[in-house]
Amino acid sequence: MKDYKIAPSILSADFSRLGEDVKKAVDAGADFVHFDVMDNHYVPNLTIGPLVCSALRSFGIKNIIDVHLMIKPVDRIIPDFAEAGANYITFHPEASDHIDRTIKLIRENNCMPGIVLNPATPLSYLEHCIDDIDMILLMSVNPGFPGQKFIEGTLKKISQARSLIDKSEREIRLEVDGGINLENISKIAKAGADTFVAGSAIFNSNNYSETVKSMRDKLKEIK
Ligand code: DX5
Numbered sequence: 001m002k003d004y005k006i007a008p009s010i011l012s013a014d015f016s017r018l019g020e021d022v023k024k025a026v027d028a029g030a031d032f033v034h035f036d037v038m039d040n041h042y043v044p045n046l047t048i049g050p051l052v053c054s055a056l057r058s059f060g061i062k063n064i065i066d067v068h069l070m071i072k073p074v075d076r077i078i079p080d081f082a083e084a085g086a087n088y089i090t091f092h093p094e095a096s097d098h099i100d101r102t103i104k105l106i107r108e109n110n111c112m113p114g115i116v117l118n119p120a121t122p123l124s125y126l127e128h129c130i131d132d133i134d135m136i137l138l139m140s141v142n143p144g145f146p147g148q149k150f151i152e153g154t155l156k157k158i159s160q161a162r163s164l165i166d167k168s169e170r171e172i173r174l175e176v177d178g179g180i181n182l183e184n185i186s187k188i189a190k191a192g193a194d195t196f197v198a199g200s201a202i203f204n205s206n207n208y209s210e211t212v213k214s215m216r217d218k219l220k221e222i223k
């Protein structure tokens with residue numbers, strides 16, 4: 001079995017008691033904490049920044065924090081997220097004027113860089129940077145909001161991205177973000193993903209442990 005990771009997006013957590021709710025998700029067996037950063041500029045919504053990331057660390061969250069930057073410009077805030085305890089930092093290449101510089105900046109700050117591609121953003125963005133990144137994040141919804149429907153066309157893109165990763169012979173996580181639930185996680189895994197963002201599917205469920213366990217059971221069946 002692949003080394004699958006489940007990454008609850010805290011966008012759907014209860015912000016009035018964020019630490020406790022995120023702890024509940026990781027105690028339920030989630031692997032990564034997916035941390036959605038929005039600026040009401042690159043995407044039409046506004047969320048949280050490094051202070052909140054650092055607060056989660058102070059609260060005792062020890063899991064990998066996977067920071068998904070939906071902001072423009074990108075670079076200024078990267079050292080702050082590194083300082084706040086981020087592990088992966090992913091960004092949208094359209095939001096950076098100098099993609100290679102942004103990747104290097106993330107690496108220099110001892111975090112793992114990743115590129116995020118929107119549903120209609122081509123994989124060709126990876127051509128000259130795949131050897132320098134640790135994660136490819138494919139959006140399966142348009143970024144900005146939780147609870148949207150998975151865009152089916154992403155499945156083909158996931159397989160294509162998987163081939164690129166295999167060809168690179170590097171360890172690169174293939175994460176998919178948006179509309180993932182118990183009904184579709186198997187086909188997303190079969191297409192080649194190994195890391196699954198799930199916001200509303202986990203945080204809006206009545207029993208986080210049961211939901212995470214059911215997701216893992218589905219992943220165990222993948223050949
Ligand atoms: C969308 C965010 C996602 C989203 C996932 O812009 O990047 O992480 O919140 O939420 P669900 O799983 O509800 O689609």
Ligand code: ZN
Binds near residue numbers: 009034036068177197
């Ligand atoms: Zn996200």
